[in-house]
Amino acid sequence: MNVQDIQRILRADLLCGEEHLGREVQTACGSDMMSDVLAYVKEQSVLLTGLVNPQVIRTAEMMDMVCIVFVRGKRPNEDMIELAKERSIVVMSTKFRMFTACGLLYEGGLKGGCKV
Amino acid sequence: MHYVVPPDDFTRAGEASSAVKKTLKQIGMNPDVIRRVAIAMYEGEINMVIHAHGGEITVDVAPDRVDMVLADEGPGIADIERAMQAGYSTAPEEVRNLGFGAGMGLPNMKKYTDEMTVESTLGVGTTVRMSVFNHAG
Ligand SMILES: Nc1ncnc2c1ncn2[C@@H]1O[C@H](COP(=O)(O)OP(=O)(O)OP(=O)(O)O)[C@@H](O)[C@H]1O
């Protein structure tokens, strides 16, 4: 699927990165702990999180992620959106909670991409 | 390259790592090296902000390797061996609420780099040296 599919499936508001909606994504991860994202995530291109602070954008940047989805209707501030824009990261916000948002994307064909 | 990491400014933490990542991209460094440097340095930079009072980072780039030195004058680490273990963290609740403090940073830095040493003296500070080799040549 691509980033636009994620927006559609999660009925999400796009906050920045319109020009990157066509980018392909295969795997995602959901976490409120950036420590865990940095330590366990491998090649995932989408980050779902309920945490809102600039280090979410930084973490996605270091991990070369394509898209960040804020769950539970959370919204980053303008500074965070600026940071994401500079790094060509798509940011969106969905009203769904974490479990449901992850489930919907999984059903839609996105995988976890983690080894157990 | 030399960076000053400002004290107690969680919002700006990561700026140095971001700048290094950008520079490495511009010079066309191997993407695997860039990723490993970015993650290891970012973990170290965050540590300097949440556990010390900022510090200084020096990065040397050569075609075959990237060397990083992260030095702070924070409280120091009492038991380095223990701090290197996955899951060991002294981070307070407020740091956990910011999404950090799982005790995964130092082990992750070790994992992503080819060489890493930690020197620390209580009450004086901590110096972390890390090197990432460009195996692709
Ligand atoms: N620069 C530093 N100065 C003082 N203490 C440090 C420093 N870096 C790490 N430590 C100590 O070592 C512990 C382990 O560090 P590590 O980076 O592995 O985990 P963390 O920072 O607590 O959590 P995480 O990195 O998963 O967000 C820290 O909790 C802290 O006690």
Ligand SMILES: [Mg+2]
């Ligand atoms: Mg850490």
